[in-house]
Amino acid sequence: MATLVQVENLRKEFGNVRALDGVSFRVDAGEWIAIMGPSGSGKTTLINILGGLDTPTAGQAVVDGTDVARLDEAGLTRFRAEKIGFIFQQFHLVPYLTAVENVMLAQYFHSTTDEKEAQQSLERVGLGDRIEHLPSQLSGGEQQRVAVARALINHPKLILADEPTGNLDEANEEIVLSLLRELHNEGHTILMVTHAPSIGRLADRRIEFAHGHLVQAAVASLKPELA
Amino acid sequence: MFWRLVFQLLRGSRGRLGVAILAIVSGAAVISALLNLDLGVQNKLTQEFRTLGANIVISPASGAPAQISGAEVPSLMPERDVLAALQQLPSAQVSAAAPYLYIVARAQNIRVVVAGTWPDQAQKLDATWKLEGNWVRSREDQSQCLVGRNVARRMQLALGNPLELHYMDRSAQCRVAGIVDAGGSEDNQVFASLSAVQSLANLPGQIGVAQLSVTGTAQIVADYAARLAAALPQYQVRPIRQVTEAEGALLGRIRLLIVSMVLLILILTALCVLGTMAALAMERRKDVGLMKSLGGSISRIVGIFLAEVGVLGAVGGLLGTILGAALAYWMGLRVFGTAISPRWEVFPATIALMIVVTLAGALPLRMLGNVKPAEILRGE
Ligand SMILES: Nc1ncnc2c1ncn2[C@@H]1O[C@H](COP(=O)(O)OP(=O)(O)OP(=O)(O)O)[C@@H](O)[C@H]1O
Ligand SMILES: [Mg+2]
Secondary structure (H helix, E strand, O other): OOOOEEEEEEEEEOOEEEEEEEEEEEEHHHHHHHHEOOOOOHHHHHHHOOOOOOOOOOEEEEOOOOOOHHHHHHHHHHHHHHHHEOOOOOOOOOOOOOOOHHHHHHHHHHHHOOOHHHHHHHHHOOOOOOOOOOOOHOOOHHHHHHHHHHHOOOOOOOEEEEEEOOOOOOOHHHHHHHHHHHHOOOOOOEEEEEEOOOHHHHOEEEEEEOOOOOEOOOOOHEEEHOO | HHHHHHHHHHHOHHHHHHHHHHHHHHHHHHHHHHHHHHHHHHHHHHOOOOOHHHOOOEOOOOOOOOOOOOOOOOOOOEEEHHHHHHHHHHOOOEEEEEEEEEEEEEEEOOEEEEEEEOHHHHHHHOOEEEEEEEOOOOOOOOOOOEEEEEHHHOOOOOOOOOEEEEEEOOOEEEEEEEEOOOHHHHEOOOOOOHHHHHHHOOOOOOOOOEEEEEEOOHHHHHHHHHHHHHHOEEEEEEEEEEOHHHHHHHHHHHHHHHHHHHHHHHHHHHHHHHHHHHHHHHHHHHHHHHHHHHHHHHHHHHHHHHHHHHHHHHHHHHHHHHEEEEEHHHHHHHHHHHOOOOOOHHHHHHHHHHHHHHHHHHHHHHHHHHOOHHHOOOOO
């Protein structure tokens, strides 16, 4: 399979804190990767760099042929709009916008808006009847499903999910995970940060972090266990 | 989507933006009121003729008194000349006319200005007087007079009291028919029959000034004054404007004051908007970080916010301008006694000023450019 993400000797320093210290790995298109490790080990930092929200101190991070480390501000903006779909732990919906408008916002920054398509993507995450609701009128699980719809709307090459179920109860966690599983089955490439080993096991592979280093990569697919 | 976003953001922050729009509306209202007043009053009071009471004065050409009520009239003119000229011209437009002869007489050993006139015309020529008692109905009636309210107070005169006037070695007597409250120098004068004053002063057939009340448009008044001037080349014929030149000069200085007040209000409004926008920018840091993470460029994001602010300025400006025009109209009536109609040029000027000021107040939005989405979205 084609390599979608290639990280080479990636380093990120915040002052004298080394959040990432020589990280290298690759991800094939269509893979579902779980990024694991203790708090402060650099997981979010990695996601931010891969998503073009932050720039590395040294090293390469190539996503779909683009080395994010070399992009300027405008380039990063385009990169985020075109290649990345983010799902955050805190959902991060715009509180003044309805569910469908939150999805359309991503369309707007990407190219043009298409309300029909935005509605369909909400229907697909099971929110066909919540289209005009404001985030404050939605449960946490529903908000996260809006975020999933928003992450998908521009057909991104890479979906980056930083603890997507961290703020959800078990039932909602299950809904969001089954959505991710669906996306994976459709061929999307997903990098998902999680603390929970049970969730990590759903992925094809786990990448384990400790103190900015990779502890263990390329763990064999655990899918047989699931079956 | 752009305007939908702008509208939703406006709605979402309506509490905070309410404060800003209040500042903008009141700023615009005061500015538009001031501008309307400035343009309106200046024009109206200095260009238009008085519509109430006397609006044309005839006086001797040399050393003519600046004020019709002036006590010292150095030169006189024959009553006959003036009446002849008036009779020559069509009388339909003249609602009232009267000659005046001013002398300084003594009464109860107090010096007092006595105006000899046709008292029957006073009611129309001095339409703003408040009178206690009765007007004098006949101009031949030498037995009655009107006294100013200060005169009445000083001399303790009540309605019906006799008043004895002395001039040199002559004297005349009249009864107080009415007490005048004019709110001006007339309050210190006595108004008696012209013929009585002429014989008291021994100036038979002489008058100091004549006043006319001509009804009609400004054009009619001006035309009439011109024809009167042609008929009386040896005298000065002067239309009275709503405001004298001295008052006009004062208005000029008021204009300076108004301009500085407008500037001050603009600055205050900008400051108020600035405060609100700074708070709003802080509040929206997270949304901006998120928009950036979705691939929104800072110019597009700030563009949305600026449009929001622009709408605020335009709507606030419009509301305020209308309010201000109404305020100016009301103040015109109340303060200047003239109806000030809104000037169309004030509307775009005020609205444009408000939009500019509001955008200037939106300067804090610049700091949104520095928002680092990675830090903002890291969570709380
Ligand atoms: N903006 C920053 N300035 C300074 N230090 C930072 C910054 N961002 C992250 N760090 C540091 O970098 C290290 C890695 O942080 P990161 O957020 O990537 O950890 P994480 O693995 O996501 O942890 P968690 O599981 O708690 O989310 C931490 O020590 C953190 O304090
Ligand atoms: Mg993290």
